[in-house]
Amino acid sequence: MLHKPFVVVALLAASCGAQAASDADLAAIRSQIDEMKKSYEQRIAALEQKLSQAEARSAANPPASATTGAAAGPVAAASASTSASAFNPEVSLVLQGQYNQMKNVPNRTITGFWPTEDGTNQRGFSVNETELMFAANIDPYWRGQAILAVQGDSVEVEEAWVRTLGIGEGIGLKAGRFKSGIGYLNDQHAHTWDFSNAPLMYNVLFGPDASYVEDGLQFKWLAPTPLFVEFGAEIGRGASYPGSDSNKNGSGAGALYAHFGDDVGVSNSWRAGISYLKTSTDDRQADFVDINGSTAQGTFNGDTDTWIADFVWKWAPNGNPKYQNFKFQSEYFVRKDKGDLTCAGFGSACDPLAAGDALTGNYDTRQSGWYAQGVFQFTPEWRAGLRYDQLDSGNQNLGSNAANLVLPDYKPKRATAMIDYSWSEFSRARLQYAQDKSMQGVTDNQLTLQYIMSLGAHGAHTF
């Protein structure tokens, strides 16, 4: 009904166009359209007003049965929608962007750890991944969720999974691509982080995305106890770093974890966890520095064991986090690589004759690291937080390649402070300052100004 006049006008305009309409004609049509628009808007506004008045009247006269307590059937939902659109999934979009000021460091790495492809300097203005989330119950038995991350001109499927709703007995089964339940931060998306970047340990453990993503199956079981006790097990393709895509039958990686948690009084709650991840790697490559200071290519084949312990404590006066709350969070990891490393590179120490030789030796490491952070919300809008990161390059046993490659012994460190402001539950701006000593010989003072906004479906308040 509403569209008819517009269609007519559009047709008119089109036919006029065929007769080479003068500017005056076009202007006249435009003003006609504007007038129509205005009159319709007024009529709609009047109708809306009438509707709200009618609603107010009916609300002021509650059904007589209310006082006598007659019918107990559900009230017909006022918003009962009969159209197919009522089954639309929850949709939300996360918008994130930032301004970064930091040193221009070529080949930026975290010294003492396997070089992941984090060598870029994101200086100046940039837009982070735009996350598009769809989620809905599929039927009484299944729920599905997909998260697409758009960056530049590429779209990446960050998560795409289905999970059970109806098994019961505390069992939850998930299939598809999901963020693994190991650690505390691993299954949280970047927009829910309390700092603009992930802790260093997540970068060395899982690469630039700072999260281990699995294509596979997840099994979780929640114990029927007053204390929160949850066990999880995952198997999958294991293609994410530190694993690699191996194109084989069976499972390429496995994870096990346990979470515990409870309240202490009404104001405090906590969660602690221990996680184990086993991945295997075929031909993981990176550039190393040889004893002469030139570049050599290292290729790792073997298995990686990762252990993570995590702990979170939250405090809010009377358990009401709205006005004030404090959150402490810490995680610790130990990682062991076991396998062999093949070193190559024309003219490098591994192939001094430039004859295409490669030298294979043992590669056994035991590395560790941790971070701790505290975030205090002192008014409904303002929060401030501190974080400290420290890693230990630990033991790196190169076997026969020890004579050719240089693996520095180093303890990367970083201290971060942030303050953020939230207009509402859906919008936040953050200022962050970090002193980053994660690369040997470089002290990088980093300043970040960031916004994070979400529109659409109401997000979940995860613990």
Next chain:
Amino acid sequence: MIRIMLGLLLSLACLPAIAALQVFATAPEWAALAREIAGDKVSIYTATTALQDIHRITAKPSLLAQARRAQLVVATGAELEIGWLPLVLRDSGNAGIQPGQPGYFEVAHYVTLLDVPAVLDRSLGDVHAAGNPHIQLDPRNMFRIGEALAMRMGELDPPNAPAYQAGYKAFAEKWRAAVARWEKEAAPLRGVPVLVHHASFIYLSNWLGLKEIGTLEPKPGVEPTSGQLSSLVVRQQNTPAKMVLRTAYQSDGPSLWISGKTGIPAVMLPFTVGGTPEAGDLFGLFDDTIRRLLKGLN
């Protein structure tokens, strides 16, 4: 390690089966209603207190552990618990309490909601699509809710169904008398203009005839701003309010500021069971609410 894990699993499996119906109430008022109906026949866990903003709760481990063991979840609905309850229900791995199952009871289904927004846009604040979810302060709603809840409890726990029915009948009789008494006591409140911190009291106002003429929050869920408060003080000259109302969990600063500028009393209402020492049960909740309103009027 494995031996310890196995031992733990075995000891969990050997926990005695719990006899009473396990009720998980999201808010103290629904826990109190379940208690009125079922007495000691059920075991009730209350997820939040009167001093907490139920909208802002997170899916804490303790809530997951309790939902796992629950046979009946009594929730307000209308998106009030949207930030945490859907997550808790799904992650509990408890099939019986999922929405659509008998073990999930949503109170808002049994009430005619007020303030259903005609336009849904977050620029209007944190509006709830289904209507205002703070339904507990119209005591007349308790009849319909109570009757449905008693029936639902009977469905889940047939041996005790007659007891729940009898419990509801006894409650309804006492409640009817109490509602009549409250309406009589509260007669002086009819038509009294008030300011409110948040749209927490529209069902109370609708019942008692209070006239809400302004909110301290400029938009639902947005903290009171100095601009909004000043404009309310200015408006006080032409359209004077008699008092400014807030709940037990809302900060007292804004309403005390209004009170200081205008001389009208700032009245804290329990809002739900446990909000004040006097509001120990549903009867106490309304006794104390009306007592405090009448005191504010004088």
